[in-house]
Amino acid sequence: MANVVVVGAQWGDEGKGKIVDWLSEQADVVVRFQGGHNAGHTLVIGGTVYKLSLLPSGVVRPGKLSVIGNGVVLDPHALAGEVERLTGQGVSITRENLRVAENATLILSVHRELDALRESGSAGTKIGTTKRGIGPAYEDKVGRRAIRLMDLADLSSLPEKIERMLTHHNALRRGFGLDEFSADAIYEELASVAPKVLPYMDAVWRLLDDQRRAGKRILFEGAQGALLDVDHGTYPFVTSSNTVAGQAATGSGLGPGGVGYVLGIAKAYTTRVGEGPFPTELFDEVGELIGQKGKEFGVVTGRKRRCGWFDATLVRQTVSTSGIDGIALTKLDILDGFETIKIGVGYKLDGETIDYFPASQGAQARVEPIYEEIEGWSGSTAGARSWADLPAQAIKYVRRIEELIGAPVAVLSTSPERDDTILMKNPFEG
Template sequence: MANVVVVGSQWGDEGKGKIVDWLSEQADVIVRFQGGHNAGHTLVIDGVSYKLSLLPSGVAREGKLSVIGNGVVLDPHALAEEVERLSKQGVVVTPESLRVAENATLILSLHRELDALRENSNTGTRIGTTKRGIGPAYEDKVGRRAIRLMDLKNLATLPAKIDRLLTHHNALRRGLGQDEVSAQAIYDELASVADKVLPYMDKVWYLLDDLRRQGKRILFEGAQGALLDIDHGTYPFVTSSNTVAGQAAAGSGLGPNSINYVLGITKAYTTRVGEGPFPTELKDEIGEFLGTRGHEFGTVTGRRRRCGWFDAVLVRQTVCTSGITGIALTKLDVLDGLDEIKICIGYELDGERIDYLPASQGAQERVKPIYESLPGWKESTEGARTWADLPAQAIKYVRHVEELIGAPVALLSTSPERDDTILVQNPFQD
């Protein structure tokens, strides 16, 4: 049996929710391994929509174990609120269905405030963050001053840890002209939520190793997309964690030999939310068409996504950096009705043709896309469940994408409905 990692191959928002939900039905365990509640998945099960920001997609299915790994930064209040929100929809989350890594770093109110102060500042670079404290929490993690979930178990030891944290944060706040935060306020913030989140705490690395040895199928669920990776993305317009597939091992406590298949979720065009370079962005009627037809609004923020043509250069690069085995191509139906469809096959940078996205921020802003044009199709692909249901030109488009990115299509999604999927290869049966 294969253990599968699901990653977004672009800038996120590729339609992972539907694919992860489809895979989670076959999995025994679903693991979140990075990010925080800045991500968003919308699941539709039996006509009911569930909007998840932090919880793994498996929580909405009975008999599945959901796990939040150590690579996630955890807002304990957001976790408690999401559990409560799901309970109102009839989904009861218990310690039998959810486990959270004891060594997960906590997001506090001061992280959210610092995130907003920086993003709203008129100086420096606007990143386009969700202002949910993700970046500052990761900073404290690598700065070795973070408060972790296990610290809530012994509140008597919290004051010393809070003092160490505030030595750093209050100096920052003074520099930004903000009032200092009292140690008592942070203590009360944590103490008030401890009983709500501690029942889910576990040694996740130990638990997952045991389940793996039992032969359980594990699905590793990434957030955002590989081009938002802190190392391999469009830095500095990235998230604050590693989003590539290799993080599934480090962010859950398992070794890389636990991963058997990497599925890259890939939109049939390209979108991006927030700031940063976007070589194929369309600011014309075609971009408007894609955004309207594709309902391109963020699950968490509601922000309108920027839209553009499919960029094979970027996805080919992600296939390399994440070791993608096969892709799930989503939203093909959004392209229905276009007379012409373009694909970016290379860039021009300062008069030279290149076949990769350069790491330099300045170079990323200067690259110009080189396009191939393919004829569109007038027939509808929406709801197609077999290759025979697709127009010939749509099949040619899919095959050309495979050739350009160097990875096969394992699944093809033709609508938000989970059954409107053409299965070529089941990742769990690799």
């Protein structure tokens, strides 16, 4: 049996929550390996809606172990709040079913404020972040001045670590003409939340190695999408972490040998939140209609998503950079009723035809999509649970996507409900 890594194959918001939850039924362990509480997963189970930001999707299922890996930047107050909210919905969260890496970097108020200052500043620094401190926390991690979860277990050592961190942040505050942060206030911010989060702390690398050796099935759950990867995405309009499948190993401590089947999640069209290039974006009534039918608003922020046609060139690229073995195609039902559907199959750049998305920011802004038109379908795909339930043209659309991206569609999702899913290949069976 293979362990499974689930990654977004576009710019995030592809419907990973439902797919991860659906797969977690077969998993013993579900691991979050990067990102922070800027990424939202919505799960609909038996008519109950669960909105998760930090907690792995497996947490709503009894008998599953959920793990937050070292690759995640952790806002301890956000974690405590999310645990409290889900507990209020009847979900039991204890050390038995949740562990958090002891070496996970913490997000503090200094990070949130710096994030907001940059986003509200000059146009040159506006990336379209959620202002939740994710990027600045990753900066402190790389700058070797971060405070980590394990530091909360030894409060006597915190003042020295806080002073080291504030040497950097207060210099920035002075540059903005703002009051400096108080070391005492930061200490209180951390000391007050320590009892709420420390019960979940563990050496996650060792825990996962033990689980793997015991033959347990591990499901790795990514946040955002591969096109927001800090190296392989639409830089600088990206997130602050690696979102490709290789990060599952680094962000959990399990090692590349423990990572098996890579399942990429892609919508049957394309969406994007925030700033940055989007070659197949639609600015007309068709784009509006897709957004309305697909309820395209951010789970965490409520921000309206930009909508466009499926871009096969981009997804083919993420198939390569994440080593995707199969695709879970979601929201096919949103395209029901369109007379004609377009697929982006390449680009024009300065008069030349290219079959990849260039890395240069300037070139990314200049590319123009080349489209292939496909006849739409009048029948409904909503709630379909077998190929026989699908209109012939819908099947033709799926098959054409497979050809263009160079990967098979392993799973087809036809509604937010977990059971409205057509399975061609079980990722856990390699």
